[in-house]
Amino acid sequence: MPDRSTVVRQFRTALMASAGLTYLLTGPAGAQGKEPIKIGIISEESAITGAGISKGAQLAVDAINAAGGVDGRKFEIVQYDDHSSAADAVRAFQRAVSQDKVVAVIGVYISEIALALEPWAARSHTPFITTGAASNEISKHVHDDYDKNKYTFHEYLASGFIADSVCDAIKENLLPQYSIKTAVVFSEDAAWSTPLDTEYMACLPKIGVKVLDHLRFSADTGDFTPLYNKIEAQKPDVIVTGISHVGVQPTVQWAQQQVPIPMIGYSGQATSGTFWNDTNGAAAGVVTYSLAAEGAELTPKTRPFVFDYIKRFAGAPVVTAFTTHDALNVLADAIRRAGSTDADKLVTALEKTDYMGTVGRVQFYGRDSEFTHAMKYGRDYVPGIMLQWQNGKQVMLWPKAGSQIKSSFPPFTHLQRK
Amino acid sequence: MLELQILIDGFAISALYALGAVGFTLMFGVSGVLNLAHGATMVVAAVTAWVVAGQYAVNPWMAAVAGTGAGVVTAFATYFLIVRPIQRSRSVPAAEKEIFVLTGTLLWGIMIQEAVAYFYTDNPKTVRPLLAGVMQIGGVRTPINELLIAVICWSVIGLLWLLVNRSKAGKVLLAASINPRALTLLGFELSRVYLMVWLIYGVLAGVAGVLLATFLGASSAQASQLTASAFSIVVLGGLGSVSGSLLAAYIVGYLETMTAYLISPTYRTIPALVLLVLVIYVRPRGLLGRR
Secondary structure (H helix, E strand, O other): OOOHHHHHHHHHHHHHHHHHHHHHHHOOHHHHOOOOEEEEEEEOOOOHHHHHHHHHHHHHHHHHHHOOOEOOEOEEEEEEEOOOOHHHHHHHHHHHHHOOOOOEEEEOOOHHHHHHHHHHHHHHOOOEEEOOOOOHHHHHHHHHOHHHHOOEEEOOOOHHHHHHHHHHHHHHHHOOOEOOOEEEEEEEOOOOHHHHHHHHHHHHHHOOOEEEEEEEEOOOOOOOHHHHHHHHHOOOOEEEEEEOOOOHHHHHHHHHOOOOOOEEEEEHHHHOOOHHHHOOOOOOOOEEEEOOOOOOOOOOOHHHHHHHHHHHHOOOOOHHHHHHHHHHHHHHHHHHHHOOOOHHHHHHHHHOOOEEOOOOEEOEOOOOOOOOOEEOEOOOOEOOEEEEEEOOEEEEEEOOOOOOOOOOOOOOOOOOEO | OHHHHHHHHHHHHHHHHHHHHHHHHHHHHHHOOOOOOHHHHHHHHHHHHHHHHHHOOOOHHHHHHHHHHHHHHHHHHHHHHHHHHHHHOOOOOHHHHHHHHHHHHHHHHHHHHHHHHHHHOOOOEOOOOOOOOEEEEOOEEEEHHHHHHHHHHHHHHHHHHHHHHHOHHHHHHHHHHHOHHHHHHOOOOHHHHHHHHHHHHHHHHHHHHHHHHHHOOEOHHHHHHHHHHHHHHHHHHOOOOHHHHHHHHHHHHHHHHHHHHHOOHHHOOHHHHHHHHHHHHHOOOOOOOOO
16 A cells, blocks of 8 residues: 555646646647637528538638637637528527627628618627628618618628629620620519619610519519519520529529520529539529639639638538638738727728638728728629539639630520620 | 410429328328328428439439338328327327327427428429420420329329229228228227328328429428418318318419419419418318318
8 A cells, every 4th residue: 555655746746747738738828818709600500501601600710720819819609590580690699799798790691681680780889790691781771870880891792793793794704605685684582682683774784785574573482484484475585683592493493494595693592512413403504693613713712712611511612601701811800900809999990901812802892982891892802703504513704714614505595696 | 375384384283282282181081180290291202302313313213212212201200209109198188189299290390390401401402303304285385394293193193092992901091081980890900090091191292292392392491381281272172081182282273373374473372372261261161071
């Protein structure tokens, strides 16, 4: 039996060893001892676009933390599922602010929900960056009542810019190759698509495309045959889309019924890398605008992000994964520059953002613009891309298509080549 | 031209509605169970067919068989995990068992719906058409798959009619729906009859789910809507009446199609629901209901 002094010695050694082990495991006290910076992420996990938000955020936070965090503080995600319900999202926002003490809230891809959270960001003085909603109204509210709504930032292109971009892409990529003189605008009835359609109606005639009809349909439409029938009767050259809540069903029915008119425009679900499988290849020939995609090399950061994302999640990222990934980095950059997580200082720092992200150079419009705090659109900032589904892949057509890339439409469509 | 289009489209959709509702009404007629996990069962069949077709690259017919199998498995799971324990429970008073089964299957349906959404998202899934291509019928371009769906639905309903009216097993089913007590006195095991009806129900809901996925697409978010649609058709036709359900399916299908074409797809379901309310006022037992 060991004597008392041996036991004490062994105990001391064990104590020192465990202290050493704790130090090794947790790292230097300076970096690890500080409280983490909590960020609230709100999205709907069971939607492809929503899941992209949380995955993009996770990837960004892991990279930020691996590089030592922000001013020695780690980022910590607090995640909430809003089930695509504004009421759930508001509850999540309230909990994030009052209970979980987050510094900022990021996410949301439905405009109605982003618009419901905007007043809560104002009331609670919590920076809120939406990374998937598109309505022009989001930034218009900031412009109209800046002092109140300055906490909201719009890190996704506003609908009006998306429409302009679609028109630019048609003009520069498709009009030189095809005879496109007429179109029918075909959009789901939602907050985001109202300004989109207004801009479509304005910009399409400017590029020489006459709008024959403007169809808005309920987002819970299941059978699109009557709508396609109505469109076909007017014999337009193209259908210009504004869809996001729906996507798989109209595309599959378009292909199955062999509607002879190509679909081009914005199809939110078609921006997802899984769309080909979701539609069993019916996506062939669908042209959609997006902010980024697997094959696009928009900035030096696009490809590495896609590579890391596929490695981690075994599937190509959807557009909201790119924007959310960038938003986390934009926030980290703002906290560094502000030297604080104080909401007002953060807002000032976010307004001065100049960050090269995966979708382009991120800057926000100032108070003088009617799009206050919306992400700047344009060749020097975030230009967006026009892509087409070809043989299971998203192929970039615009603004910089590779020399080998040619647009191609299914044989059942009748688009006249020039 | 438009009339013909409405005629063709309405026929295919109504056939699909009829198939979905027949299993639902048969189940009620024979075992007195209103299965509110009906839509979820159809969605499981649809999503399984999609997963099998996509991940194992099998042809659409094999995927359809797998989807139907999943419908049967889900139906049996509903019976063994939810319905039978409630029916056999001594702590649930006999008078309240129906409402317990109703609530149990409703919650079970939500659980299935959430699980499907969690694993496969709530985006609609579509299965490649069993027969691709289109054909012209009187100048109306119609997907061959749409016609095939109507043919399959009516073949399955025809087989069910043969089974019920021409086979011994079917006569037992019929007897169970009329007087279950007498059937037990004649020495038949009611539990076996129930197993058979759940099997038939699973096949019907499974086939309906798969066909829906090849036609309009199906998503977990639609589960409750599918249940509601089958429920309204069955109530309109008369609870437990198979022929009533077939008639109601065609009335609802054509009302919806006509509304979608002649007014707007946005208002598609409204006239059928108004009709349902009127029938409940004027003829609460439904069009061909016995009680």
